[in-house]
Amino acid sequence: MMDALIDSAPCAILTIDSDERIVAGNATAYDWLGYARGSLDGAALSEVFCAASRVFFESHVAPRLLLQSEIHGVFLTLQSLSGTRVPVVLSAAHRTVETDAAPVVVTDFVCLKADARVPVGESEPASGARG
Amino acid sequence: MASGVIDRNNVRVSGRGTTPLVLAHGFGCDQSMWRHIVPEFEDQYQVITFDYVGAGGSDLGAYDAERYATLDGYASDLLEVIEALDLGEVIFVGHSVSSMIGVLAANRAPDRFGHLILIGPSPRYVNDPPDYEGGFERADLEGLIGLIAANDLGWASFLAPTVASNPDRPEIASELERSFCALDPDIAREFAQATFFADNRDDLPHVATPTLVLQCSEDAIAPEAVGTYVHEHISNSVYLKLDATGHCPHLSHPEETARAIRAYLDVA
Numbered sequence: 001m002m003d004a005l006i007d008s009a010p011c012a013i014l015t016i017d018s019d020e021r022i023v024a025g026n027a028t029a030y031d032w033l034g035y036a037r038g039s040l041d042g043a044a045l046s047e048v049f050c051a052a053s054r055v056f057f058e059s060h061v062a063p064r065l066l067l068q069s070e071i072h073g074v075f076l077t078l079q080s081l082s083g084t085r086v087p088v089v090l091s092a093a094h095r096t097v098e099t100d101a102a103p104v105v106v107t108d109f110v111c112l113k114a115d116a117r118v119p120v121g122e123s124e125p126a127s128g129a130r131g
Numbered sequence: 132m133a134s135g136v137i138d139r140n141n142v143r144v145s146g147r148g149t150t151p152l153v154l155a156h157g158f159g160c161d162q163s164m165w166r167h168i169v170p171e172f173e174d175q176y177q178v179i180t181f182d183y184v185g186a187g188g189s190d191l192g193a194y195d196a197e198r199y200a201t202l203d204g205y206a207s208d209l210l211e212v213i214e215a216l217d218l219g220e221v222i223f224v225g226h227s228v229s230s231m232i233g234v235l236a237a238n239r240a241p242d243r244f245g246h247l248i249l250i251g252p253s254p255r256y257v258n259d260p261p262d263y264e265g266g267f268e269r270a271d272l273e274g275l276i277g278l279i280a281a282n283d284l285g286w287a288s289f290l291a292p293t294v295a296s297n298p299d300r301p302e303i304a305s306e307l308e309r310s311f312c313a314l315d316p317d318i319a320r321e322f323a324q325a326t327f328f329a330d331n332r333d334d335l336p337h338v339a340t341p342t343l344v345l346q347c348s349e350d351a352i353a354p355e356a357v358g359t360y361v362h363e364h365i366s367n368s369v370y371l372k373l374d375a376t377g378h379c380p381h382l383s384h385p386e387e388t389a390r391a392i393r394a395y396l397d398v399a
Contacts, residue, residue: 018383019376019377020349020376044349044351050271050274051267051274052272052273052274052278053274053278055267055272055275055327055351055352056159056275056278056282057351058350058352058378059352059378060159060279060282062377062378062379062382062383063311063382064311064312066379067163067164067166067382068311074282075278075281
């Protein structure tokens with residue numbers, strides 16, 4: 001029941017490892033981003049951000065996450081495989097996962113669509129945005 | 132003047148050594164981003180951290196839009212901190228935009244800098260075809276300015292008055308006190324413009340100070356080609372690529388970062 005809810009909830013959920021590589025995503029995330037299910041495994045998180053959001057994430061969000069282990073209510077713009085922009089409000093938190101070796105810390109991201117609050121300057125596609 | 136600068140930039144000094152090691156934070160955070168690095172060097176160095184005006188515990192009243200319209204104003208702050216503490220010759224470690232702030236300061240006062248250690252440097256973020264690829268189009272970076280505006284309310288220091296009016300929720304107050312990287316959003320926007328539309332390529336060949344370029348793997352802000360560009364244009368420089376990924380190795384991989392800095396300084 002809960003697994004089905006997490007998979008199809010109206011929010012994109014992505015989990016990354018300590019190298020900012022995607023290790024899991026729910027069906028909604030894959031639907032919004034336009035990738036075949038599972039094909040983002042191992043991809044850099046920056047792949048799913050538009051360019052401005054990539055810089056904002058690395059300069060403002062990543063340091064706070066590393067220092068505080070969580071962050072809430074950040075406006076960012078995801079970018080689908082075809083270049084469609086998906087403005088979201090994002091929350092993220094660290095989670096410790098037990099493994100056969102030492103426990104590892106992953107980061108879970110939950111993104112809600114925020115079409116009514118498109119961040120200024122991010123509503124129009126920028127040239128060369130994919131990279 | 133001295134105490135004015137110390138307060139203005141919220142300067143902190145620690146450590147048991149005599150050689151000054153100045154750690155300068157990058158855009159988007161404050162000196163708290165050095166919290167894992169400072170203890171690594173306190174046994175051997177006098178460690179100095181500070182906040183640029185607009186960040187952390189700096190004096191927001193000291194902000195002067197004209198002075199800080201370009202990175203030169205921030206370089207002046209750096210030189211004034213060194214002067215105020217009467218540090219003599221320092222080892223400078225700059226992250227991200229502070230790399231170029233350090234370059235500017237070292238070119239203005241070369242006798243004040245024994246070494247420059249540049250983490251994730253970029254002399255220009257905007258592409259300049261056909262010969263230079265900074266990684267971004269101008270429109271991308273203008274979008275960044277919009278994002279900073281859109282996220283105005285997200286930064287904890289500016290939520291403090293709201294907390295004060297919620298005395299029945301003291302846990303929120305303690306949560307906010309633990310917040311890091313407080314930034315004034317208006318100043319952050321102008322700092323972003325000074326940072327991301329700067330072109331410091333011509334400053335690199337003038338650097339005479341011995342320099343270490345520390346490049347991260349898969350850095351979405353300062354790509355590897357940009358790091359090697361910096362290395363190739365500072366004649367007396369050493370280039371080292373870290374295994375650390377991302378743009379903040381001193382936060383995400385502090386042991387490797389500290390080890391790389393120490394290894395460089397041990398043989399320098």
